[in-house]
Amino acid sequence: MSADHRLGRMLAPRSVALVGASTVPNSPGNAMVLELQSSRFPGAVHPVNPRYAEIEGLVCHDRLGDLPEVPDLAVLGVGNDRLEEQVAAAIELGVGGVVIPGSALLPDDDARSTLRGRIRDRAREAGLPIVGANCMGFYNVDAWFRAFPFHRPQELQPGGVTLVAQSGSVLQALLWNNQKLHFNLAISPGQELVTGVSDYMDFALEQDSTRVIALFIEAVRRPEDFVAALEKAAARGVPVVALKAGRSPQAATLALSHSGAIAGDDAAYRTLFERYGVLPVSSLDELAATALLLSDERRPPAGGLATIHDSGGERELLLDLAEDVGVPFARIGEQTTRAIAERLDHGLEAINPLDAWGTGRDHPVVFEHCLQALVDDDDTAIGVFVVDLTSGFHLHESFARICRRVHQRTTKPMAMLTNHVGTESQELARRVTDLGIPVLDGTVPGLVAIRNLLAYRDFRWSPHIAPATAPDPETTARWWARLTRPEMLTESEGLALLADYGIPTVPHAVVGDPDSAVAAAARLGYPVVLKTAAAGILHKSDVGGVGLNLADEAAVRETFADLAGRLGPEVLVAPMAAPGTELALGVVHDPQFGAMVMVAAGGVLIEVVGDRQLGLVPIDERIADRMISKLKVAAVLDGARGRAPADRAAIVSALVCLSNLVADVGDLVAELDINPLVVDAAGCRALDALVVPVAAVQDGSPVEREHVEVGSGEVHPQEGQP
Known part of the structure; x- marks a missing residue:
């Protein structure tokens, strides 16, 4: 499939030119030659540098035009002052793609003309894909190819993990130092002058070897293409794991509504990720653990986690952290409980999670029998042996053999988990992982990986999102005409808009x-x-x-x-409204990913508490209910401290109706705020509505901004306060 893809010549080349190749030890020009020799690349390698006749046993050419063939790829390891001419030479020759490790910056760059801009424009016009600039290149392990400016002799085993990291150091850390992860492709996109994250994802999704895509992203430069790649991954059942850097919310200080003011960059990404089943992580350890576990071909059935331990204290720690992370445990049945109890030493409880270490007598038989019983239980989705592995220690070697035997007798995923990232387990862990039993390092990273495995299962099983429901054409036409006028909607008009789309109003x-x-x-x-x-x-x-x-x-x-x-x-x-729980609904337009609906704790708490959830439009009843369940105020809605439960179905309906409104006329609405939406056992009703048309924001005249104090909150009628 590689050759047929638009990036095939660049990412899976049959020949390569190394412009700027060198004999100087430890230089990038020498490293890129040695890297290709270490990778055992079977294609033609053409060093290009007029200073040398030969480099590392390879014939060296003076310039690109002197090569005996048109290479699929050119790696331009030259100074910034020579980059433009080399890109031009590659285009003239018909090269299939280039890698630019350098920064592509010049001292005389100005706002009108930059080296990066000129290279980008010329390459785009010619249809030349570029990895970079300012990048670490890439590894295509499937093709035995490396374009990398540093050299470390190592042999990589082909695997199913595609890594795209907008940080060269992250790429290097996982590629060189985590020897349990096996890659098919690892790319440092750099400045993405022409080719970006979404392009590399698309290429990976055409490779039969790709089982999981791991992303380290700082920014998405082409949102529509990124969303298309996520849609393709979801359709093909390839999980995407994402570590988003720079997650601190960016305050919308010019927003006129509370909804606009509290929407942050991280919230938009998390909403996007949830829509397409992307698995978010918070650290490199979590990224590595999740990619490792998801690279296993086995997928979990229904149920939760079952674990076996040789330590009661570490079992308690796992229970505490699993609750924090959100990992459910399997509820083992009576038959499983009896099977475990008949093997345990006196005083040990036959429960999940299971501490099976008593006297240590006949421990191989006890642990194998109990682990098998746990894994075979109908409510077990994944079985995990939790132990702090030490290579060569007879006890831990026996635990590894037990896992292997049980793994051979089940189709469910299994793993081993160490409680400490620094545990001396690498040699034994590599052997166990290579047998198809991932060894996850660290309690929290391992639990996050397990949570993500189960979350991806649930995403795959979830039904498709129901399409938005449009009102009658007359309603759409009426509001289209009103919202295109450059005046703010009055509160009465805002309430009428909500009512026309099915949201109950006062x-x-x-x-x-x-x-x-x-x-x-x-x-x-x-x-x-x-x-x-x-x-x-x-x-x-x-x-x-x-x-x-x-x-x-x-x-x-x-x-x-x-x-x-x-x-x-x-x-x-x-x-005056009857007492009830205050919520807020709103509409937020993310500049990258489009319209989102919001539900939050309402009234004066909307910005103080920050209890909110966003959903990418359109949403349906299932997504709306999940958004509400994630609110901290959900416990109050469910009837905390003797209160009657609120009508959750009414809130769900209001959220879906708001989504339908946005799908219909949302392009004309800059901001929309319903605060408060009062909810009780009898239903919900909007008491206030703030609607800011796009036309009013563009016009700028009708809004008295001196009355707006973003973040101040507003006292609403039902609160009974002056």
């Missing part, structure tokens, strides 16, 4: 005189709330624009007079 009336306010209050029912409806005031409490719990006509007239005198005669009248 009844209300907008009035312009005290008699109309009194009549509206009588019709809606006392007590009521009065809020200013003056244009451009987004957070009304900040300007004293809310009157709460007005119980009679006199209170309504007094409050109306105050609001009208300070802020204008337009006032919204609504009934």
